[in-house]
């Protein structure tokens with residue numbers, strides 16, 4: 230299936246109409262109404278109209294085509310690692326990171342409400358549950374403990390709508406509690422995430438960087454990708470530049486480019502912004518040892534680091 234569940238369509242249509250009134254003031258997110266990304270959009274940009282998009286690529290395309298002024302995308306989770314493959318998507322999209330947002334995440338297990346004199350769904354009666362792979366990963370121990378088979382769906386709220394459409398009381402969804410209300414499901418158990426401090430970091434994207442509007446007196450982050458030259462110790466030398474200039478790197482991830490497995494690209498976050506002499510020197514050294522260096526964005530910290 231390459232489209233939203235039918236049950237979600239009336240709400241989506243309403244949200245699309247609202248976003249169309251002023252596209253520059255719309256913020257695209259991936260998933261059906263009620264998804265975590267929807268809540269992140271409402272909290273991070275309360276004055277903007279959230280625009281639901283089926284996949285991450287559709288959310289980025291909405292910004293590129295001018296249907297939305299910004300997009301909000303989950304990139305990493307405190308307990309389950311990478312979320313969207315933003316490493317691939319973002320450099321290709323040509324968009325810039327203009328902000329970040331941290332959202333505490335809670336999941337509920339829900340299932341179709343009983344018809345007439347049917348029994349209410351219980352932990353024992355649910356055999357399988359649909360959700361976004363991240364939500365399933367964040368509830369792994371809970372699912373195992375209750376012998377519930379995890380089934381992938383493109384987003385958590387869409388999973389809830391899908392389960393409501395299936396109407397099978399043995400098949401549940403792991404989704405934010407609000408989805409139960411939106412799609413008419415029963416909450417079997419709330420807070421099924423394995424870690425109470427489950428947190429997801431989102432990035433906010435736009436077609437123009439906000440580098441010049443970042444207040445230099447406020448703590449900022451800079452995100453960039455680089456591909457080191459294929460010589461021994463190139464990464465060591467790049468990191469040396471950040472070390473000697475006292476620039477704090479808070480994230481470094483590697484990923485393969487193409488099928489040769491010899492070209493490794495890195496995705497990094499540092500504290501600070503270009504224009505600061507220490508950051509400029511470290512980035513210059515990084516560029517010297519790299520085939521490619523691209524800044525994806527400089528933005529104010531949503532949360533103090535270090």
Ligand SMILES: O=C(O)C(=O)Cc1ccccc1
Nearest residue numbers: 264265266361363364384385
């Ligand atoms: O499917 C959703 O609800 C999303 O927004 C993606 C997601 C899933 C789990 C945690 C954070 C974000």
